[in-house]
Amino acid sequence: MPVRTLALVCLVVLASCDTADLQNDFLEEARRAPSGVTVTNANGAIISVDDDDWRTAPLFTGKVIVEPAYPNPVSGGLVTLPIRILQFDDVTGGLFVRAFNGSNQLITLAEALDTSSPGVYTISINPGLLSAVGLHRLFLQDFLGEIVSYGDLRIE
Numbered sequence: 040m041p042v043r044t045l046a047l048v049c050l051v052v053l054a055s056c057d058t059a060d061l062q063n064d065f066l067e068e069a070r071r072a073p074s075g076v077t078v079t080n081a082n083g084a085i086i087s088v089d090d091d092d093w094r095t096a097p098l099f100t101g102k103v104i105v106e107p108a109y110p111n112p113v114s115g116g117l118v119t120l121p122i123r124i125l126q127f128d129d130v131t132g133g134l135f136v137r138a139f140n141g142s143n144q145l146i147t148l149a150e151a152l153d154t155s156s157p158g159v160y161t162i163s164i165n166p167g168l169l170s171a172v173g174l175h176r177l178f179l180q181d182f183l184g185e186i187v188s189y190g191d192l193r194i195e
Contacts, residue, residue, distance in 0.1 A: 061097040066186060073174040073191040079109035083119065092190035102129035105179060105188040108164065112193035118164040120179070122151070130154045132182025136164050138192075141171050148177070166194050 068091065075089040085107060093105045106121040124130050133152040140146050149164045169175050172194050179188040 058097050065094070065096050069176075069178065069186050069189045073176040076111050076174070076191045076193045077107040079107050079111045081110045083107075083109040083121070089191065093188050095188055096186055098185060099130070099181075099187045102126060103187055105190075108177065108190055108192055112195045113166050114195045115167075118166055118192060120149075120162045120164060120177075122154075122160045122162065122179070124154055124157050124160065126157055128155050130181055130187070134160070134162070134187065135180050135182075136162055137178045137180055138169055138175050140169055145178075164192075166192060169194060 074091065077089045077092040078086040080086060083106070088107075093107050095103055095105060102125055104123040104125070106123075108118050108120045110118065120136060122134060131154070133150055134154050135147050136149040137145050137147050146168060148166075148168050149162045151160045151162050154160060164177070166175075175192050175194065177190055177192055178186055180186055
């Protein structure tokens with residue numbers, strides 16, 4: 040019996056190490072410079088996909104699904120980011136969309152504060168807060184600052 044218990048404990052520890060490694064890899068990728076966009080129209084239809092955009096972090100896999108922001112690229116108005124939370128209390132404390140502004144400061148562009156219940160949430164982002172034409176990396180973070188997802192937005 041003790042051998043089986045030890046084997047089970049080892050499997051749990053190894054699985055958590057794998058998740059930590061995957062999360063660290065994800066965070067490294069999120070910190071890279073923006074490199075492309077998933078092109079969407081004003082209704083959210085996907086025109087072309089950037090495989091690096093809006094993936095879910097390993098810590099949030101099975102808890103959160105993030106759809107591509109739309110419209111992208113954008114030349115004015117608001118951008119919508121649809122998010123689906125799958126279970127109760129998996130994302131408490133809210134979700135925040137952040138990006139670096141022209142002064143290289145991380146600013147909050149939008150938030151959804153009550154995200155403890157499952158369902159679809161839509162966050163409206165004002166890209167005018169970035170005040171720069173070009174490609175911007177947006178980070179979706181939880182209340183503790185963990186990156187849930189990220190994607191690039193082109194402002195024209």
